Amino acid sequence: MIETGSDYKSGFIAIIGRPNVGKSTFLNRVVGQKIAIMSDKPQTTRNKVQGVLTRNDAQMVFLDTPGIHKPKHRLGDFMMRVAQNALREVDIVLFVVNATEGRGKGDDFIIEKLKSTKTPVFLIINKIDEVTPDEMLPIIDSYKEAYPFKEVFPISALYGNNVDQLLQKLTEYLPVGPQFYPADQVTDHPERFIIAEFIREKALQLTREEVPHSLTTVIEQIKQEKEDGPIHVMAAIVVERDSQKGIIIGKRGSMLKEIGTRAREDIEQLLGSKVYLELWVKVQKDWRNRQTHLRDYGYREDEY
Template identity: 65%
Template sequence: MTDGFKSGFVALIGRPNVGKSTLLNELVGQKVAIMSNKPQTTRNKIQGVYTTDDAQIIFIDTPGIHKPKHRLGEFMTQIAEQTLREVDLILFMVDVEAGMGRGDQYIMERLKKSSTPVFLILNKIDLVHPEQLLPVIDTYRKEMDFKEVVPISARLGSNVNTMLEEIKHYLEEGPKYYPDDQVTDHPERFIISELIREKILQLTEEEVPHSVAVVIENIEPPSNGDKMTVQAAIIVERDSQKGIIIGKGGKMLKEIGSRARRDIEALLGSRIYLELWVKVQKNWRDKAFYLRDFGFDQDEY
């Protein structure tokens, strides 16, 4: 490690769908956070590790802060707000094309109470004319004093290096928390379950996505050159949702499995046999027992 090595923890916060997961995946060079056009995709803190010769930045993609409608929603909001108290820097990410919304104001009211430095990150600049940026920046600056304002396109990687250099200026000298080649602190089981859930979010209708949890039941290493076996249960709240996910003649479940298998094989660097089944647990999002069982442990926050 060189003298002057900097390290620190940086939270990504913002309304659902502003591109936090896209930015995290761009930063670490592979998929560690799932992406979907449906809100509240991220349910747990997804940690991505960015390491260079002179710095290590641990990015935390929090669930989008929103007014909770059930226990799972409360859990997600608790995680996001707890994260803000633990980090060295906060990146408040907004969709420059959509403009300021009530959700942005809701988040800024919480950020104003924090003593942690906050950057305004204007995402999706590739979708607007440069002349439209200044009025948007002014609108946000009238609401809150930001340490830095950085326009980027997470999807294209535009200006992301500039953002990283600005972040380094605000970090103090510190240790290397993770090995150079580690890009996330989440175990493979978690990422595999998220990759399966991503395909469900992409393929199913509005009624289904947020009633879904994915639990990895078993992973068996290959023997005698066979494929690795991954067995996973898809949990839904109603019988009608189970029918939608299975689809006519099992067609939907087969498509979910086919898409997920490709991403999981890329993650593991190994061919796999993916076995999926669907279970119904009524109203699991409002029952603490199921939330703990499916990996949402409120006692930690």
């Protein structure tokens, strides 16, 4: 633990925004390592991913929430409740938008949700590396007309532009408080959760069309026979239809092998050990609309 004085600050910060604006990229940048999966597919984040940044003067606990959207199934309903519940339990809200896109209906939908909160809200305009400075002013003005943001920060989560300045300003807004987590802890999620997410990320990156939204990953077992031996991870990729199972497996198992190869690299980096990853695919029809399956696969509302 860091020695904390009477002026040490700590608090919880929600990261909200439409799908695919770079919330997970920002979280990984802030904590200094990969804990949230990234994909160009919308609605990649399904649970609330909690990242911890500990500094000499403050500890910030970031909640990366699912992208706010109009749900189409029970899983979507769950994701929206996770995102909206986060607004009620934090000290600061970061509303992340994409600098390459104008303010749209999805952004206005979120702004309407924000109007009922008394929590300070920062506007974070991400991907400034993809626009010119002249293009930024109209974007800022458009959002400021819609909501009285406490602070506005144009950043690049990918390259780190302006992120340090944002962290310093966040520290100013945080209340005086204790250090909630050990200084070397970067997330409160168990390793099983992160391993499952790494596998899902690779499947998202490698598949197309309807498959990404229809799959989830379940860790069946993690074991290590010898103290210095490899860690054996057994996991199932769950899809909704037989045709999707065929896509995930690929010709002669080529797709499943590639998913495993890519995921194993991230898992080995996370665990600091050699990993033997065993993957298989199973079909669970319409799992996103079945409450029992959602709970079995880790989407538990009582945890949020």
